[in-house]
Amino acid sequence: MTGxxxxxxxxxxxxxxxxxxxVFAVLLIGFWLPQALLAGMGLGISPRLLWLHVLLLLMLYFVWFWLHGGQTLPMKTWKLRLASADGRPLRPLQAVLRYLAAWPSILLFGxxxxxxxxDRDRQFxxxxxxGTRIVNQPAA
Incomplete structure (x- = not known):
């Protein structure tokens, strides 16, 4: 671990x-709006594809920000940054693993x-x- x-x-x-x-705003624009447009044209999508759409849309959002600076907008606001356990930036597969592991971690009653x-380090x-951790963002 780093300092x-x-x-x-x-x-x-x-x-x-x-x-x-x-996330609500991301889903409003990236999920609900396209679904409303498709429904307006009389096109429907199966419930499984709708869930896949949500999972992929949110994965794109989180993984993009975690790999490009280690912070989403709320993390920047709260001066937090996501890093590997050794303090380095996340690797792509590591970011995807964290995203996928967070679903059951949160949905199974938290x-x-x-x-x-x-946890000994109070990590989720x-x-x-x-193999990640959320650290305080050092002052610029």
């Missing part, structure tokens, strides 16, 4: 709350978030799985 301090749970949870608002209460379960 960059790990971010506290409170700041990470506050950032996640803000992230929910941004077990991956609650994991931080017993999906960060442990992917």
């Amino acid at each position: 960059t301090p790990l971010a506290g749970i409170g700041r990470r949870l506050a950032s996640m709350l803000y992230e929910g608002l941004v 077990v991956g978030i609650l994991w931080a209460l017993v 379960l999906h960060d442990r799985i992917a």
Whole structure:
């Protein structure tokens, strides 16, 4: 591990709350708008393809930002950055693994978030799985 301090749970949870608002906007523009246009033309898509659309759209959003600076907009606001456990920028497969591990980590009653209460470094379960950590962003 590097000398960059790990971010506290409170700041990470506050950032996640803000992230929910941004994700809502991403889904509104990238999911609902195209679906509304297709429905207006009388075209429908199967529910499985709709879920795949959501998963891929959000994966594109998160993985892009994590690989290009290690921060989404809420993470920048809360001065947080995602890095590998050794402090380096994420590798592409590592970012995808974190994204995919976060789904069950959050959707299974938040077990991956609650994991931080017993983790020795207070890291979320999906960060442990992917070998990542959320650190405080050093002042520029």
